[in-house]
Amino acid sequence: MTHADTMAHIPALNGRYDIYGNIHKGLRRTQCLLLARLGANDFGNAETTEKLLADMRRLLSMASAHVKHEDTEIHAALHRRGVETGLVDEQHDDHRAAFQVLEDKIVAVETTSGAARAEAGRGLYLAMAAYIADDFAHMHEEETVLCPILWQTFSDDELLGIEMRIISALPPEENMAFTRMMLPAMNPAQRRMMVGGMQQSLPPEIFNAIVEFAIRPALTDADFQALRADIGLAA
Ligand SMILES: [Fe+2]
Numbered sequence: 372m373t374h375a376d377t378m379a380h381i382p383a384l385n386g387r388y389d390i391y392g393n394i395h396k397g398l399r400r401t402q403c404l405l406l407a408r409l410g411a412n413d414f415g416n417a418e419t420t421e422k423l424l425a426d427m428r429r430l431l432s433m434a435s436a437h438v439k440h441e442d443t444e445i446h447a448a449l450h451r452r453g454v455e456t457g458l459v460d461e462q463h464d465d466h467r468a469a470f471q472v473l474e475d476k477i478v479a480v481e482t483t484s485g486a487a488r489a490e491a492g493r494g495l496y497l498a499m500a501a502y503i504a505d506d507f508a509h510m511h512e513e514e515t516v517l518c519p520i521l522w523q524t525f526s527d528d529e530l531l532g533i534e535m536r537i538i539s540a541l542p543p544e545e546n547m548a549f550t551r552m553m554l555p556a557m558n559p560a561q562r563r564m565m566v567g568g569m570q571q572s573l574p575p576e577i578f579n580a581i582v583e584f585a586i587r588p589a590l591t592d593a594d595f596q597a598l599r600a601d602i603g604l605a606a
Pocket residue numbers: 438441459463509510513
């Protein structure tokens with residue numbers, strides 16, 4: 372199947388559980404923003420460069436955690452039902468190799484100066500663009516080819532169970548980091564569903580901490596106020 376085929380025939384959700392939707396939106400947004408920053412950065416400016424490299428490393432660590440979650444929870448669950456995941460497994464192996472290349476390119480920027488640093492910055496920018504191109508094609512494959520297989524193989528309750536196992540295994544600070552990544556990339560209905568779900572299922576003190584440390588800082592004030600009104604959160 373070519374990309375043109377999968378672009379022309381995006382499978383409709385038809386009310387089914389969209390296990391990839393929020394996290395892939397978050398990864399796409401964060402990766403696009405980082406690529407744009409890498410392209411515009413003055414690698415002679417130590418302050419902006421240091422902040423950008425730290426944000427790149429944070430993205431690499433979250434992207435690598437995401438790939439692991441898909442392997443250990445989604446692919447493993449498919450294998451248990453006799454469904455092979457060869458192609459997307461290979462793409463995940465490629466991602467792991469790309470993460471190491473990107474880390475090496477970050478180190479190359481850190482350990483050079485002057486014209487060599489500008490060249491290392493260009494190398495990091497181009498490598499990041501190539502990685503994103505592969506990752507976007509891969510996520511497209513997951514959402515157009517693998518997702519319908521998930522819907523055939525599992526009920527929505529089972530898919531929700533898989534996602535809950537991923538979320539509950541995360542340490543709280545990683546959970547907050549993923550929430551901050553996803554929320555600004557999501558539309559109002561998705562925000563209402565995710566945050567409304569947290570509000571119903573978590574003890575109030577934990578939910579309030581998530582609001583202050585992950586939800587409010589991730590949104591513009593207008594978007595936060597709209598979400599608050601949507602889910603009936605007190606001011
Ligand atoms: Fe994946």
